[in-house]
Amino acid sequence: MPATMKALRKVRTDKGLEIQTVPVPAIGPTDVLVRVKATSICGTDLHIYGWDRWSQGRIKPPVTLGHEFCGVVESVGAEVAAVRPGDFVSAEMHVNCGHCHQCRLGEAHICQNLRIIGIDIDGAFAEFVKIPATNIWKLDAAIPEHYGAILDPLGNAVHTVLAGAIAGQTVLVTGCGPIGLMSVAVAKACGSSTVYATETNEHRRVMAKEMGADFVLNPAAEDVVKKILEATGGTGVDVLLEMSGHPAAIQQGFKTLRAGGRASLLGIPTETVPLDLVQDVIFKGATVQGIYGRRMYGTWVQMTALLKAGRVHLEPLFGERVALENFEAAFAKLQSGLAGKILMYPNGISR
């Protein structure tokens, strides 16, 4: 075991990130040390790179980023029985307290004292990462390594899609970033009938088709509410999966939702959204769900069952693969609006 490792970190309260050499984390009795195989860059990492307002309020440098990854267990603490060195694993990076009201109710994903590895605690953009044993998710060998690196956002998609009935339902996905695209694939895999998707970026619209969307609309060029209402005989869609965070998309989504429908909101608007509660929620008898993180660990069970059974195909999502040291190029490419996921390798690129 080496004593030090390289890690991609937020060091200064300013734009940018740095590769540093830091000690390999020491683990406690209930922790696991994982040798990182593949990681993936999240939009949140871009925000932290860019040091936006949210980052300034949340991030306490220095901290190693990275919360989408998979790897192989290197060592485990004295009290860890269910995980063994050599296990192929990913992890839930939201660490819950275990004793608040929500934790006691089995709603650990909305724990009142949640801390996030790679945001609040040193993360996985490094050769090794320390994870509480409870948060480790063992992966079946049938799951490819590059899929293992994106279970965090795929879990967001699965959590959103399966937060209500989906089989035989018409679905609108507003916003085709990575999680929106994954949601299209998951919804189709789980029996949704017609999936509509809206997206202004042309490249992402093409990808939405590849992921299985039946109709992809450009809200910058078309009246999506009118078109979808016409296509559904005036009824609207059964399910809205809101993935954009754009107020206009949210409003269009609600106008498109049928009376009695479900609106599951994952996208994060940066401002207050004026809602026509009467027409869009109350008279419609609609159900609106806030979706955050992944259910711990029901979503992981569902997600890995779907993957292991080969029900969800995400290949179009995967873009370039780079070494950790080449992070600048990867971040720049994503900043420019690339739709897919770039994989980043701290211990050598796998094929």
Place this chain on the structure above:
Amino acid sequence: MPATMKALRKVRTDKGLEIQTVPVPAIGPTDVLVRVKATSICGTDLHIYGWDRWSQGRIKPPVTLGHEFCGVVESVGAEVAAVRPGDFVSAEMHVNCGHCHQCRLGEAHICQNLRIIGIDIDGAFAEFVKIPATNIWKLDAAIPEHYGAILDPLGNAVHTVLAGAIAGQTVLVTGCGPIGLMSVAVAKACGSSTVYATETNEHRRVMAKEMGADFVLNPAAEDVVKKILEATGGTGVDVLLEMSGHPAAIQQGFKTLRAGGRASLLGIPTETVPLDLVQDVIFKGATVQGIYGRRMYGTWVQMTALLKAGRVHLEPLFGERVALENFEAAFAKLQSGLAGKILMYPNGISR
């Protein structure tokens, strides 16, 4: 059988109502004619009296008002088997089409072609009223007549309270008009632990206590969000029952709701409500439900079971009893902010 009857009607496109003599309704093969015993005045009736903007868009005079009532069946159409002359009945006054998507899904209360008796069709402020047999709700003799007259709003309350888990839950009722007050009583009857209520009108706050609220707060004088968060150890309430339609109350309600909580919205805001979707819904993993009407007829089953078993006590709600002819005094009293329900009798006042 008389050929004509008196009825309280909207006759002109202007403020006010009039007592007129009109023909007793002729019934078709699937209809029921009910001799009206007791009626109750709804806030909607006040709006129609006042000829507000909503009324101007919806009401097509002349029409007989009245959608809260009970009575005795006078006669039935040739194909009606399940209802008989002499039956003591109330009725669901929302008439659904039976064939739209929602009707087929068992969500008739949000039918796409809903028409309301007493709004769109001649109603129950008359000696007789015509009702489709399907909409008739037979009442057990154990249910007092004055309770029979207010099943429409009580159904709104029951629908809202029982739209999710309630036993052992902490509840906030925002707005203590009649339906808010009924919701307090229903929530307590169904095992809610602590019920908080907010209301600016002092008389209604007193009534909220009488109906069983544990803590009643005045949002005009107190920081209700802070107080309730303190009282719940910082967690917030499990359930928000929004009965006011006031944007400020809605916003306070959402701030008071715990992560993972349920917000059931029945109150009708008259304007767009700016919502902090991120903090109040998405990060909270909250569930927001629009509530409209009464489930047809699940809510009626629940409501009459609760009443028949003596589980819900509404006596404090009942105010004056007047003959139909004295409607002006009754409407004036309600306009002035009276909290309870005034009963109006087209066929003689019962005691």
Place this chain on the structure above:
Amino acid sequence: MPATMKALRKVRTDKGLEIQTVPVPAIGPTDVLVRVKATSICGTDLHIYGWDRWSQGRIKPPVTLGHEFCGVVESVGAEVAAVRPGDFVSAEMHVNCGHCHQCRLGEAHICQNLRIIGIDIDGAFAEFVKIPATNIWKLDAAIPEHYGAILDPLGNAVHTVLAGAIAGQTVLVTGCGPIGLMSVAVAKACGSSTVYATETNEHRRVMAKEMGADFVLNPAAEDVVKKILEATGGTGVDVLLEMSGHPAAIQQGFKTLRAGGRASLLGIPTETVPLDLVQDVIFKGATVQGIYGRRMYGTWVQMTALLKAGRVHLEPLFGERVALENFEAAFAKLQSGLAGKILMYPNGISR
């Protein structure tokens, strides 16, 4: 319009059926007359042909059989607005009373006064059939006619599969008759992960594979409980769909079910089944559901949405197509254990 038509009927209280010439049904104001295009033979029809004990207690000859069909509307009663001559339709053949406790709760499929067209009332093995307008289900032109003829059993399958969570779930289907086979296809279409099926008939085992089952086992030759427990790491399956009615299959199914799993029972055992309630239900915290008919009309909405979107492929199920007059050969073939569905045409065979 002809005055008479041919119909396949149970005439005598004995084995066998007869083709008779009978009057075309007269329809009432709320009825619809359908010109039958394609019908399908159900196992129940075989029982009635054979005049088994159940038939002797239930059937009151003379009666026209047939409850799986599609056709084109010929004429409608005076009060029917939502259906028009020329509409391509199927129908729910369970006729509910509309006013019992279950009907009022939206559980019409378990109405206390249910009557079945083709069992208790003249059915669809005829040139024309009379159906209450409420029970008519309009079909999209995208649904092929031969699929339209088997919506009754497909609805049983959809009702069973979607009676609980299915996406990402491991499933065991016990019994691969037509409904079991359909259940395999529906479960896969709705995102189940691994589907196990058990069946003693070799031909049906081959069909189960064609319908999408991942593993098909022969309980006459293999220890299915042991094999499935091994394949699931000792945990068992998430969902049991019991389609056989065989006591041994039911018991094996329960032993294979994981703690916390769902057992949905549709198959009809002909005798009392001894259950190890403690080990198989109570200590397991299992949920057991009786499934009967199709939800009215939620199942129809789900089923036709899945079909219209091309999510469920049933081609392997379809066998021979015969004219109504050739019913003897068709019944004989099914009696001999054929797995698929034979279509029977009263108005000429379609291709």
Place this chain on the structure above:
Amino acid sequence: MPATMKALRKVRTDKGLEIQTVPVPAIGPTDVLVRVKATSICGTDLHIYGWDRWSQGRIKPPVTLGHEFCGVVESVGAEVAAVRPGDFVSAEMHVNCGHCHQCRLGEAHICQNLRIIGIDIDGAFAEFVKIPATNIWKLDAAIPEHYGAILDPLGNAVHTVLAGAIAGQTVLVTGCGPIGLMSVAVAKACGSSTVYATETNEHRRVMAKEMGADFVLNPAAEDVVKKILEATGGTGVDVLLEMSGHPAAIQQGFKTLRAGGRASLLGIPTETVPLDLVQDVIFKGATVQGIYGRRMYGTWVQMTALLKAGRVHLEPLFGERVALENFEAAFAKLQSGLAGKILMYPNGISR
């Protein structure tokens, strides 16, 4: 701190229990040591005393019994943050593994590797008991100590009653032992309309009335199926809470259940129960639930919320209070069929 303590233990593989002096348990880093205040004797303790067949297969002497208790925290392990010395607590005595399929799904109460304190591990019939910190349940000062001693069985009752809709529902409780009696009180507190109870023991029938049952029937003397069907207009009850484990009571319960009803089974039959699955489950569209333990920790949240709010009154249940040393008299009294709970005090009787 003393080094030793007295404890009530199963020492020999034979009938009887013994008071022994044993070391005070040493706690690990994630454990809590509780000074026991009040305990209660469970039917399971009687079985172990009597050394019945089940005990012989499960119990490995020597072991200290006792799994119903409350106390005050004496000391905590190094890694325990959420519990402090001096806290008034009870505990969930079912210890789950944390990593099996069920634990990952949030169904820890049916963990595949469950161990029970007081059965498999030394329990609370002693001056001190060692509990994993996760299993500790902190009690509000508003909850009386004698209630704190019976949360384990009360949790069984709450788990059963709240496993489905209860407000406005008619309920049948079969078997009025302590958990059956608690279920009556909980069902009424949570808004059930009419509660029927069946019990052969006269003293328990009197207690059922005191706990709030509306109708109490003696199945040894009355045709309970007929009586309840008559009382419900032939429909049957909405909810069956099976608390007896008697095959005849289970069968009567199912015959009494309405089509579409819920049967929640907690009582443990000692033999295989022949069920008429067709008439009682399948054609009825019934839902049957196995109930085991308490949801961890949703049931604890519900139960303590109900108690803290004063919604459940259990006073009639409490019988004698004895010192631990006088266990023989207490066990003898319970063996003779006493209905209530006897409290046993290892550290001096509280009043």
